[in-house]
Amino acid sequence: MLFFKVNTARISRLACGAALLVLCACGSGDEAEIPVQVEGAAATTVNGEKIYISDVELEAVARGLIPAGQPLDHKSTEYKTVLDQLIDQKLMAQEALRRKIDQEPAAQRRLQIARERILGNLLVEDLVAREVTDASIDRMYAEQVALQQSNDEVAIAHILFDTQEEAEAVYAEIQDGASFESMARAHSRDTATRMENGNLGYVSPNDQPDPFPVMIADTQEGDVSKPFQSADGWHILKVKDRRTRAPKTRDEMRPEIVTFLTLNEISKILRELRTKATIQEGGPGAPGATPTPLSLDEKPAPLSEDSSAVPEGNEL
Structure with missing residues (x-):
């Protein structure tokens, strides 16, 4: 299990809240960027306002009723429930405007705070779209793989x-039931291992050329990797045995990495x-107030496997 040592104590509540909203979508495992449709077809009109x-779909995503990017069936109970609630919300907002409640000083201040919160969320979404990429x-x-496999020994073929x-083509045959060993003897271009069923013996993953370390980490014991390219050609890899605990796969680690990278961007x-x-305290012109620039002193620390070093409350 990985632990992220992230100094969030000095990250503002607004940014952390925005991060949580974005992480709900980013940590889903969907690699494709999900475009957000603005306006488009109207679901209904309430007193002339659409x-x-x-x-409706964005509200359903926010409530966890559907994953981000998945359309909501317009005939479903969930769609009708969310739409009815948005209609009620629209009616209440219209009535508040009719009564001019929005013009009261306290209301204007609360509306300003809500606007700032939304703008902060939009900034975080923009940061994630630009910086938290597949690359x-x-x-x-x-x-992480290099750290976790530093003392690992893995038997591979x-x-x-x-x-x-x-x-x-060969990978497809293996997926259909052909044995890896028979395919190695019949098709491998590696003359040194071909008649040994492709066996490379026990190796230290970090000593292997790229992208072998990542492919070894991303393949469970007994499984066969998808085809990948190295400087020598194209490979299919089988992990036969591990003498130490296997690291998490990319898909398993992705939500944690997205969390770390997102908080890192917010901190930056x-x-x-x-x-x-x-x-400055008290605002401009406050008695005895002097402008004092503030800064975040620490960057998020690197990911660590040392659970004892993780500050309380930052364990993922």
């Missing part, structure tokens, strides 16, 4: 091919913004 189908997730996974097409932007900002 409620859009996209509004950054892959880089961090590779780093492989089949070497000249082309991707050959590798894909807040550190930058606080360094540039003038923040």
Whole structure:
């Protein structure tokens, strides 16, 4: 199990709340970026104001009724329930405006705070879209794999091919029931291991050329990897035995990595913004107040397997 040592004590409540909203979508395991539809077809009209189908779907995602990116069946009970609640919300908002409640000073302040919270959420979503990419997730996974497999010994076998097409064809046969060993003897281009069923013996994963360390980590004991390319050609890899505990696969580790990278980006932007900002107690002109720039002193620490070093409350 991995632990993330992230110093969140000095990250604002707004940013943390925004991060949680974004992580619900980012940690789902869906690799594709999910476009957010703005407006589009109307679901209904309330006193001349539209409620859009996209509004209903986004609200259903926020409530955990459907995964992000999945359409909501317009005939479903969930759709009708969410739509009815949005209609009620619209009616209440319209009545509040009719009574001019929004013009009261306390109401205006609360509306401003709500707007700032939403803008913060949008900033976090933008940061995640730009920085928490598949490439950054892959880089961090590779780093974690190197740490976790530093003292590992794994018995592996492989089949070497000249082309991707050959590798894909043999992989499909193995998935259909053909034995890895028979496919190695029949198809491998590695003359040194071909007649040994592709066996490479026990190896230290980190001593192998890229991308072998990651592929070894991402393949469970007894399983066969998908075809991948190295400097020597195309391979299919089988993990036969491990003398130490296997690391998590990329899919298993992805939500934790997304969490870490997202909090890291929030920490970075807040550190930058606080360094540039003038923040003083009591507001401008307060007696005895002097501008005191504040900054976030610490970056999120690297991922660590040492659970004793994890600050309380940061365990994922």
